[in-house]
Amino acid sequence: LALLWHDRLLKAVRKRATRGDPQSVISAIDHFCRHNEWAMNVGDEKGSILDSVVSEVNPEKVLELGTYCGYSTVRIARLLPPGARLITLEFNVDYAAIARQVIAWAGLEDKIQLVEGASEDWIPRMKEHFGIETFDFVFLDHWKDRYLPDTKLMEDCGLLRKGTVLLADNVICPGVPDYLEYVRNSLSYKSCYFKSHLEYTKAEDGLEKSVFLG
Numbered sequence: 001l002a003l004l005w006h007d008r009l010l011k012a013v014r015k016r017a018t019r020g021d022p023q024s025v026i027s028a029i030d031h032f033c034r035h036n037e038w039a040m041n042v043g044d045e046k047g048s049i050l051d052s053v054v055s056e057v058n059p060e061k062v063l064e065l066g067t068y069c070g071y072s073t074v075r076i077a078r079l080l081p082p083g084a085r086l087i088t089l090e091f092n093v094d095y096a097a098i099a100r101q102v103i104a105w106a107g108l109e110d111k112i113q114l115v116e117g118a119s120e121d122w123i124p125r126m127k128e129h130f131g132i133e134t135f136d137f138v139f140l141d142h143w144k145d146r147y148l149p150d151t152k153l154m155e156d157c158g159l160l161r162k163g164t165v166l167l168a169d170n171v172i173c174p175g176v177p178d179y180l181e182y183v184r185n186s187l188s189y190k191s192c193y194f195k196s197h198l199e200y201t202k203a204e205d206g207l208e209k210s211v212f213l214g
């Protein structure tokens with residue numbers, strides 16, 4: 001059933017979106033998820049907040065944890081300056097296959113490297129495998145019980161620098177209480193909450209923006 005859903009999503013993108021036009025891909029996925037079948041993309045409302053934070057940071061090096069079907073990957077990559085790079089980690093091979101096609105349809109392959117695997121396996125290999133020194137921006141949207149351990153792992157691996165911005169989805173629904181408590185109380189972060197709604201619904205959700213202070 002899940003695979004069929006993915007095929008329907010891809011068909012909707014190919015039908016409604018113009019190849020090479022990221023905005024039309026974003027609109028096609030939002031339309032499909034609002035009118036056909038709900039999906040756990042960050043969505044249009046939280047997506048606008050994501051856009052404003054990405055534009056403000058204007059990052060060269062971006063890490064996304066949890067690609068899913070590539071909606072937020074396209075949202076972020078379309079705003080990146082030339083030469084900027086986005087690495088996105090996806091654990092589920094079916095999601096990764098869909099995301100590759102969504103990213104290709106948007107024409108953003110050159111800016112994006114989709115890596116299949118678990119965040120805890122790949123974060124320690126970012127430097128030697130991808131030649132990454134530190135990330136400027138990290139979008140957390142994967143398993144909610146991995147937000148905190150992976151943030152500590154990124155700190156320990158020296159992947160965060162003074163000013164690196166972490167933006168976390170779903171801090172209310174499904175919720176990440178241990179992560180919130182950490183970034184809001186740690187002296188190493190300046191954190192603020194952007195109230196919004198769970199994608200395509202009226203339920204409360206929001207994004208937490210946390211700046212690493214070094």
Ligand SMILES: Nc1ncnc2c1ncn2CCOCCNC(=O)c1cc(-c2ccc(F)cc2)cc(O)c1O
Pocket residue numbers: 040041042065066067068089090091092117118119120141142143144146169170173174198199
């Ligand atoms: N590289 C990696 N390493 C480890 N794990 C990884 C990984 N890559 C992927 N994964 C696996 C997890 O991926 C999906 C995580 N996202 C969510 O679960 C999610 C759920 C809801 C939701 C669902 C039902 C409701 F009723 C209400 C809300 C909403 C959202 O916006 C969500 O983002």
Ligand SMILES: [Mg+2]
Pocket residue numbers: 040041042141169170
């Ligand atoms: Mg999410």
